[in-house]
């Protein structure tokens with residue numbers, strides 16, 4: 001075995017020495033201030049320094065069952081610590097969010113293939129907070145917060161996930177006993193997919209069709225105990241289990257669930273929005289979509305997960321590319337360059353770094369908007385709910401699609417070693433791609449946004465004033481078919497993307513109108529689906545760039561000149577990369593010449609060159625510890641070859657010189673050929 005030295009790699013040190021801005025200043029911005037950075041480091045250390053977690057174990061070699069058991073063991077260390085910390089901090093909801101925000105990063109070191117408790121707070125508790133009335137809240141919330149019970153969110157069934165109106169599970173009210181009777185009428189009605197359901201939780205929010213007085217009142221949320229608190233055996237009438245191996249998320253314990261005349265008390269239907277009187281009279285909610293609130297919450301939080309996911313992947317690829325040397329640029333060069341010297345390598349990595357920053361601005365904004373609009377809802381005003389729904393749907397889709405795509409680009413940027421499990425890309429990719437499907441399949445999400453855009457465009461054509469996020473449609477209609485002139489300032493690029501989005505929405509609108517002459521409006525909309533998803537994507541790019549511009553304009557007022565340059569270049573890179581990637585859409589609606597495109601290409605190359613000296617500072621500034629980065633290629637010290645070698649030594653096959661398969665199969669086979 002070679003001698004392994006663990007000083008900082010000199011190539012990486014050389015890169016860090018070139019950084020012109022104060023990395024800690026960037027970190028302070030990224031986490032919202034120096035106090036928050038200290039708090040994050042403290043919280044992370046509080047969890048990760050716990051030796052009993054055995055984080056050195058490479059869990060990727062464990063069997064499916066062992067992985068699950070190890071994940072539960074780790075959660076049963078992390079969650080008591082979390083509850084203790086929550087009490088120490090003050091026990092408020094804000095304290096809880098603080099821990100959760102930081103755990104988001106820390107958990108990627110502890111539960112690489114997913115957390116078997118993630119649905120308990122993320123969806124079960126949140127649904128109770130959103131949809132329980134005061135009485136129900138005081139009964140259930142303390143049990144949730146103290147983890148006296150563990151719950152999940154059981155909505156999707158074997159036959160339906162997207163179209164939730166057609167869920168088949170029934171909850172029939174029996175006014176004589178004041179109970180609901182839950183049933184799974186068919187195989188396709190089995191709850192299928194809910195996380196943590198298989199063998200972990202003992203309670204679930206079950207979304208079921210409410211039947212009362214012989215009528216169906218649509219899907220409503222019910223709290224159902226599914227396992228005995230003492231024995232953990234399924235409750236009478238309950239069939240529950242694990243759905244088996246998946247592409248990823250192996251330790252999330254996604255499960256199935258069926259009911260055979262399971263009786264639950266009247267008080268277990270969550271009644272903040274829809275209500276049922278004890279005699280069985282159904283009272284409709286003020287807003288029919290209130291029951292979908294938890295999904296909106298999760299979609300909002302998922303953008304923050306994208307930031308975590310992409311910041312990890314970008315950190316790995318950047319550090320590796322500054323250590324790996326290959327392929328002289330001039331054939332006679334003696335020394336091979338760092339692979340980051342190759343312009344194409346910069347183009348794979350630097351736009352990803354810029355996106356982390358823009359998505360982070362967006363995630364923070366979206367969370368604020370969610371909080372405002374939820375507050376309005378508690379006061380009975382739901383006017384802005386469709387806008388939030390439309391925005392969260394397209395962002396969920398575009399950002400998770402991009403996280404999966406970017407992880408793959410960054411893995412490829414690390415060549416062969418990127419394909420090692422120890423590179424960390426596999427877990428990143430599997431988590432990113434799961435997010436493309438869960439909480440609303442991405443095409444379906446884009447079509448929801450497009451529905452809002454088409455409605456908004458109709459309003460704009462009728463001269464009605466629109467909500468702020470779609471003002472640009474009013475401008476488009478006012479231009480009355482005149483093409484947008486191209487102006488290459490950053491705001492000019494935004495206007496070009498707005499024109500492309502509005503133009504696409506306008507032609508999708510026109511095509512639906514044409515098709516409506518022969519088809520129903522729904523059929524016409526379906527036939528226009530390909531254009532509609534592009535409308536939603538372009539609208540999302542508008543929102544992202546607009547938010548990026550507005551946030552960065554504010555940020556640069558408050559940072560040092562050196563960091564100001566970095567943010568300006570982040571915006572430049574993000575905007576130019578974006579516009580060049582949608583040039584076809586832009587050319588349809590904007591007066592742009594070949595010379596404009598050449599100029600943009602030159603600016604792209606220039607900004608990548610600038611980024612060369614900032615990239616390592618930015619990724620170091622994401623402040624991800626080695627445990628969180630969890631990659632042989634991405635450690636802070638840059639000792640990639642030593643790390644790769646050490647990781648290979650952990651292979652179970654390397655624990656003995658000769659594997660028994662030699663004696664059993666190989667030797668007889670070789671002998672038979674003599």
Ligand SMILES: CCCCCCCC/C=C\CCCCCCCCCCCCCCCC(=O)SCCNC(=O)CCNC(=O)[C@H](O)C(C)(C)COP(=O)(O)OP(=O)(O)OC[C@H]1O[C@@H](n2cnc3c(N)ncnc32)[C@H](O)[C@@H]1OP(=O)(O)O
Pocket residue numbers: 091092093096097100118119121122123125126129145153155156161162163164165195289292293295296298301302385386389437438439440441444448451452455
């Ligand atoms: C004191 C201490 C306290 C501590 C408390 C702690 C609390 C916790 C705090 C912090 C915790 C932080 C943790 C965060 C962690 C979060 C992450 C958690 C991890 C979770 C992992 C996720 C696992 C995955 C879970 C799932 O997948 S669940 C299943 C999800 N399923 C779906 O998403 C299904 C997708 N389908 C749909 O959404 C709908 O079917 C549809 C596609 C929207 C269509 O619906 P429907 O058929 O009813 O609609 P239409 O008839 O077509 O009508 C459309 C109109 O409706 C409007 N609409 C639709 N939805 C909404 C909405 N949500 N809001 C508003 N309006 C909506 C739409 O606009 C249309 O309107 P119209 O005017 O055009 O008609």
Ligand SMILES: Cc1cc2nc3c(=O)[nH]c(=O)nc-3n(C[C@H](O)[C@H](O)[C@H](O)COP(=O)(O)OP(=O)(O)OC[C@H]3O[C@@H](n4cnc5c(N)ncnc54)[C@H](O)[C@@H]3O)c2cc1C
Pocket residue numbers: 119153154155156159160161162163192193194195249254434437438439440441442443444447
């Ligand atoms: C890892 C993971 C975790 C999950 N966790 C949970 C959980 O905790 N709780 C829970 O309840 N569920 C959970 N789910 C289920 C998840 O929410 C659904 O799988 C998801 O909403 C997609 O629904 P579906 O499976 O019915 O897809 P389908 O709707 O069957 O999608 C199949 C295809 O049909 C297309 N399609 C469907 N409808 C339309 C339409 N209207 N227009 C155009 N195309 C359409 C889709 O675009 C897709 O290409 C999880 C799923 C996964 C993968």
